[in-house]
Amino acid sequence: MFVLLMAGVSVFAQTEVEKGMDAITMGTIKGQLGFLASDWTEGRAVGTKGAYMAADYIASIFKTYGVEPFGDDVYSRPSRSQRMSGVRPTKSKSFFQNFSLIKYEPGEEQTFSVVSSGVGSESAVNFGYKTDFYVRTGSVGQTAQAQLVFVGYGFEDEDEEYNDLKKIDLKGKIAVVLQGYPGHKDSTSVGFEKFTPEGRYAKYYLERDKATRLKEAGAIAIIQVNPDADPTLGWSQNQIYPVKGSYYEADKRLGSYYNSRMSMPGSSLKSSIPTFTITPRVANEIISGTGVDFEEFEKTVAEKMEPASQKLEGKSVAFKTSVKSEIVKARNVVGIIEGEKTDEFIVVGGHYDHLGKFDGWIWNGADDNGSGTVGVMTIAKAFKATGKKPEKSVIFAAWTGEEKGLFGSKYFVEQAQKNNMNIVLNLNYDMIARDPKIDTLKNKAAMTYTKANEGIEEITKKHIADNDINLDLSYRASEKPRGGSDHAPFAEAGIPIFYFMAAMHPDYHQPSDELDKVNWEKMLNIIRIGFLNTWEFANSDEYLKTTVKVEEEK
8 A cells, every 4th residue: 555655656746847837936926026126125226225125135035045145255253252262264155246336427517629620720619518519428537639430320230231330440539420220211221121120229229239339449439410309408407397207297307317327447448438419500510511411321321221431531529528426336146056067157147226216206116127036036946946956057146237237247247257157058037027018918028049049949939838838929039139138248258148028118217117017927927937948958958059050171
């Protein structure tokens, strides 16, 4: 009889994966997100009390699940009596990875002059700050005068079919760049069809990536031109009562997370360059006498798809910027489940910071990115629930500073490279709990992944089908996935990534991103597929399946 009973038990014994899946519960995710997105964490803005409270909470959850700390080294401090009895300081790991950021905003003195040079003469027109120009400064004040170079749209596509920067030297120059991309005003053009970015905030990311490329090409400043917009509408000083926002009405504008910027101190000023926004009359002064016509350029490039970058002969700009700055302490939360291999790592991460609080309003960021942070913690719970040590070691990380520039993940990747860590894969979660308007079945989401690693998509589809997970995923493969989330520093370092996001929505970066709008079932399912994938990849090399063909030696 006993033998029969034991046989019955063995038939119904759970596998490691089933144990992990059972640990991913609705109660877990609701409880964790309920605190992370509560008013007590005050919007979790990087470096604030609320962010530190959230980080302590995440660390305590890791500790509860049995995840080991993997942050900075810390040393015990024996008391005097302990030292006298022979007790010495001991080294251990913390859950926190600490680093500094520079918080800065424009100072009061900003100047901008367009200088025109000819044979035996030179003249300058001096323009007014917030009258004819605005500047996003670098982290330090700068003074310079340099040659102007028109770089068209400053656009470069992945297939190298169009590149505004290919035949132009920007080192030590100031780049004059049009907003948009080839053919963006003509829906019938080849450029419009080929280059129009997808997604509600894709155009923002497009402009940001263009600025990054201009910096990398050696420009010392950027002048942005939008012939179809009037930037002065946002510079007026006579704000008439009342101010009507989408969620409030007041006699003055709310304070904003965007009033200041941040950067990493680093060891150079390479990426810290000013970006100027100018009025049409400044733009016309810049191109006057150069033969460049912005309207004609846009029309011609839409038709011919040929760049027309060139020096603006006889034109330079002299500028001076000033900056108010301070140092802000920040910290990632980092834990590890050690595998059989202690020198091979998968990183599961998502940012826990959001936009903070201003003038009594709190940006709680339930979806962005409380949801992804809960996903990271819950996958850690599932891994421990399997009762088995994975083959690869898995690092679980909650990043800070994402909203200011991916600083937490950038810092982690930089330190990992310095320490020669063998990171083989990154899972990123960012905004995994909402529905777009078109999602009538409330099950749509997107997965971005490194194009060469086709095994990632194959296994994802298999796990969804085998486990009857109600997700309708769109798959977006890219050679080196960019974008405004924490997978980007890993991809830039050549590490394969896969990244889940549910939807952009009207509450993005608004105080209305609250718990009552979360699609809990979708969030649970995205966490389940993330666990299944990561467990598979932690115990096999299936993600390494590649479409890249190795060239034969000649």
